[in-house]
Amino acid sequence: MGKKALSSLAVTGLLMLGGCGVAYQSPSVNPMSASASKVRVLAITPETVLAANRSGYSPKELPAVFFANAGGGSTQRGAGAVPDPVVDYQPRPDMLETRVPPAVPDAPYTIGIGDVLLLATPQTGSTVEQLTGLLAASNSRQGYTVQDDGAIAIPNVGRVQVAGTTLEEAENRLFQRLVENQIDPTFSLEVAEFNSKKVSIGGAVAQPAVAPITLTPLYLDEALAAAGGITAEDLDYASVRIYRDGTIYQIPLRELYSSSRLSRVQLTNGDAVFVDTEYTLDRAQAYFEERIRLAEFRQDARIAALNELNAEVNIRRGALAEERENYMTRLELDSVDRDYVYLTGEVNKQARYPLPFGRTATLADALYSNDGVPTRTGNVAEIYVLRGSPDPREFGALTAWHLDGRNAANFLLATRFELRPNDVVFVAEQPVTRWSRVVTQITPSLITSTAAQLN
Incomplete structure (x- = not known):
């Protein structure tokens, strides 16, 4: 071969x-x-x-640190003790002058700091799984307070800025955030507690009070009724004085009772109503000055609380970033199951x-x-x-x-x-x-x- x-x-x-x-x-x-x-x-x-x-x-699942936000656990700070009230006595007048405040322009209600918003969502099993903490709060009728920075903190969503917006604008912002976080954006929004816009009522009333301004306008007769009504017996020298934007307006009590137009004077946020039984403005002016000092005091306390909140958020944000970085390092080193x-x-x-x-x-x-x-x-x-x-x-x-x-x-x-x-x-x-x-x-x-x- x-x-x-x-x-x-x-x-x-x-x-x-x-x-x-x-x-x-x-x-x-x-x-x-x-x-x-x-x-x-x-x-x-x-x-x-x-x-x-x-x-x-x-x-x-990823650790809970990847789902936490830096401001979720913060709460609104208080303003502390308020200054002592002003007490003054003045002699009686000879005559009273009527000075009515200007009309308040029509505008929708805007959400403010301290308001409590309530989210209502469908009561379904799948939605509960998707919205977890959000649904738990709404089902138990627990709202979300607008905090000092103008935001509400919602679990699994984060902080949503709503201060200064109407309900419709707030719904649009929340809808966008839910979509961004891949959560079913089926919900309704309402204001459960109106705390940001108020009118104070004092003087000769049964119970001095602070009346909130809600979605419907607040009128003078309603504010006086919220304080238990007027207790002044002498109509000749009693008047209702309204402090607004640095100006004092006056409505004699006799004219207030005889005119439905005067009783329906619309009030606005920050108004101070004082039922005075004296003619001179000194006592009313002292009352208004007291309201101004209270507002300044609370504003200073709010600024301090906001600074404290920002410092706390920054510390929390740094801690979250460190925990996440440590976990990612463990992941790279293959020490995570x-x-x-x-x-x-x-x-x-x-x-x-x-x-x-x-x-x-x-x-x-x-x-x-x-x-x-x-x-x-x-x-x-x-x-x-x-x-x-x-x-x-x-x-x-x-x-x-x-x-x-x-x-x-x-x-x-x-x-x-x-x-x-x-x-x-x-x-x-x-x-x-x-x-x-x-x-x-x-x-x-x-x-x-x-x-x-x-x-």
């Missing part, structure tokens, strides 16, 4: 060895082999995707794919996080997800979910097929790839053998 015939015979023999798996071992999913007798192969179809996704799995899926076979890089926090991942997520399947070497008709049995008594039994990618429409199923911890994604090689690798392995032996025979 010639050397040429010997070489040909060697090539044929080596190719036969490669085809038999002697020269080259290629991984595959084979339910018929003895060592894999417990492998069950199921095609990935819409029905089997539903069955596979029914297996219980709760994705790991994670769930993984393993990619093997004809993928661009055999690796482990970390399942994301807070949500499930799909077969498509894992494949395309690794640049997909290399079509030159990977067999798209042989894509498998290998999943072991959750029953410890069936250790070694597994299911091979098979995706046939020759029909590109089947890749849509890959976007629906949810992965579970320790799943193995396997892509078989192309038949031509297998032979190419056999040839690559046997070529050096063939050259060596032929050279030896020629010598």
Whole structure:
């Protein structure tokens, strides 16, 4: 037999060895082999995707520090003790003059510091899961107080600036923030407590009081009624004095009782109403000065409280940032307990794919996080997800979910097929790839053998 015939015979023999798996071992999913007798192969179809996704799995969550905000725990500070009230006595007058304050322009109610807003949301199970703390507050009828910086702090949403806005504008801002945080923006907003706009009533009334201005206008007769009514008996020398924006207005009590127009004088935020039984303005002026001092005192206290709040928020924000940075460092050092899926076979890089926090991942997520399947070497008709049995008594039994990618429409199923911890994604090689690798392995032996025979 010639050397040429010997070489040909060697090539044929080596190719036969490669085809038999002697020269080259290629991984595959084979339910018929003895060592894999417990492998069950199921095609990935819409029905089997539903069955596979029914297996219980709760994705790991990020630490609570990633969902906290720097201002959520702060509360409104008080102004402390108020100055002593002013008490003064003045002699009686000879005559009274009527000076009516100017009309208040019509304008919608604007939300202010101290107001309590109430969010109402649908009473459904899914909404409870999505809005958690927000729904808990609304269901228990607990509102959100507008704090010194003009914002309300809502769990899972953060601080929303609402001071100075109408209810409609506040609803629009809150709607936008809920959408940004991927929360169902179905809600209604109302003012539960009106604390930002007030009118004080003092003097000869049954019970000096502070009346809030609400969504409806507050008129003089209503403010006096809120203070228990006027107690002055001598109508000749009694008057109602209104302090507004540095000016004192006066309505004699006799004219107030005889004119429905005067009793319906509309009041505005910051008005001070004083029922005086004396003619001169000294006592009323002292009362108004007292209201001014109280307002200045509370404003100074509010500024101090706001500075304290800002300092607390900055400290809290720094602590949150440090905790998050520490966690990210642990994540980089692989010291955090994670769930993984393993990619093997004809993928661009055999690796482990970390399942994301807070949500499930799909077969498509894992494949395309690794640049997909290399079509030159990977067999798209042989894509498998290998999943072991959750029953410890069936250790070694597994299911091979098979995706046939020759029909590109089947890749849509890959976007629906949810992965579970320790799943193995396997892509078989192309038949031509297998032979190419056999040839690559046997070529050096063939050259060596032929050279030896020629010598």
